[in-house]
Amino acid sequence: MTRVACTKSNKNMSENQKLLSGTLETLILKSLTISRMHGYSIANHIRQNSSGNLIIEEGSLYPALHRLERKGWVSAEWGMSANNRRAKYYRITSAGRKQLKTKTAIWLQFVESINCVLKPSTTKQLSKDKRT
Amino acid sequence: MTRVACTKSNKNMSENQKLLSGTLETLILKSLTISRMHGYSIANHIRQNSSGNLIIEEGSLYPALHRLERKGWVSAEWGMSANNRRAKYYRITSAGRKQLKTKTAIWLQFVESINCVLKPSTTKQLSKDKRT
DNA sequence: CTCACTCCCATAGATTGTCTAGGGAAGCAC
DNA sequence: GTGCTTCCCTAGACAATCTATGGGAGTGAG
Numbered sequence: 001m002t003r004v005a006c007t008k009s010n011k012n013m014s015e016n017q018k019l020l021s022g023t024l025e026t027l028i029l030k031s032l033t034i035s036r037m038h039g040y041s042i043a044n045h046i047r048q049n050s051s052g053n054l055i056i057e058e059g060s061l062y063p064a065l066h067r068l069e070r071k072g073w074v075s076a077e078w079g080m081s082a083n084n085r086r087a088k089y090y091r092i093t094s095a096g097r098k099q100l101k102t103k104t105a106i107w108l109q110f111v112e113s114i115n116c117v118l119k120p121s122t123t124k125q126l127s128k129d130k131r132t
Numbered sequence: 133m134t135r136v137a138c139t140k141s142n143k144n145m146s147e148n149q150k151l152l153s154g155t156l157e158t159l160i161l162k163s164l165t166i167s168r169m170h171g172y173s174i175a176n177h178i179r180q181n182s183s184g185n186l187i188i189e190e191g192s193l194y195p196a197l198h199r200l201e202r203k204g205w206v207s208a209e210w211g212m213s214a215n216n217r218r219a220k221y222y223r224i225t226s227a228g229r230k231q232l233k234t235k236t237a238i239w240l241q242f243v244e245s246i247n248c249v250l251k252p253s254t255t256k257q258l259s260k261d262k263r264t
Numbered sequence: 265c266t267c268a269c270t271c272c273c274a275t276a277g278a279t280t281g282t283c284t285a286g287g288g289a290a291g292c293a294c
Numbered sequence: 295g296t297g298c299t300t301c302c303c304t305a306g307a308c309a310a311t312c313t314a315t316g317g318g319a320g321t322g323a324g
Binding site: 021 | 285
């Protein structure tokens with residue numbers, strides 16, 4: 001299902017590609033907190049969880065996984081997928097969980113910082129706390 | 133040493149550098165909606181508005197400004213700064229405002245998408261009817 | 265006047281992380 | 295067998311940031 005690969009908004013795509021920079025590893029680590037997964041399913045998980053907005057290409061995904069493994073944030077082992085195919089299953093390590101926590105915090109702070117610049121006169125605002 | 137840059141070498145910086153990719157032009161355009169500015173003051177404005185979290189280096193800023201000018205999203209003219217120095221003042225064009233609107237929308241949607249992936253099990257959940 | 269400092273602009277090259285575009289193996293339906 | 299899907303991998307292209315450097319010009323201290 002969900003074969004709708006946003007074809008119309010190619011502009012959005014290329015913009016998203018730039019924006020993705022730096023968040024991919026965080027997304028992968030987060031996905032692995034749900035369960036161990038192989039690369040292909042990680043990509044699917046991210047795509048589906050973002051309603052098809054975030055498409056991770058294989059050329060980005062696998063190098064990222066190798067990077068994470070090299071850094072000791074995930075561990076890998078070969079196994080068989082639900083479709084009876086050879087697959088490399090990744091699991092997040094405790095160092096990876098720590099990194100995830102850090103990266104998530106940095107991301108949230110970054111978003112807040114950007115919004116601080118972008119905010120004036122946006123006029124559309126959820127009232128969350130917002131205390132000066 | 134006037135040449136001392138950001139030597140604090142904190143992790144946040146290098147992470148932020150990656151994350152910044154793709155948002156810089158939006159930040160610049162937004163800054164210029166306040167008033168016309170020269171490059172140096174744009175960088176200061178962004179840094180101050182983000183409480184010092186977003187540091188735009190000159191090596192990123194000026195190429196970005198030239199890019200924006202080439203694309204017709206800002207226009208430039210030489211003038212004198214408040215400090216009586218030669219300065220190139222940038223002004224956002226109507227095409228630039230349109231771009232800003234687009235880029236801002238893409239950014240907000242992107243953040244929402246990322247958060248959709250990052251959110252599950254944060255234990256702090258806004259009830260936003262996200263059922264299976 | 266000279267010196268140190270800040271303000272302001274600019275560019276070349278390194279770095280990094282994404283994508284594009286290829287390749288391949290192996291299961292399943294027909 | 296053929297064709298489609300699932301799954302893995304890598305090399306090179308590309309884009310946007312930073313580092314490092316260069317310089318000009320105004321200001322204030324001495």
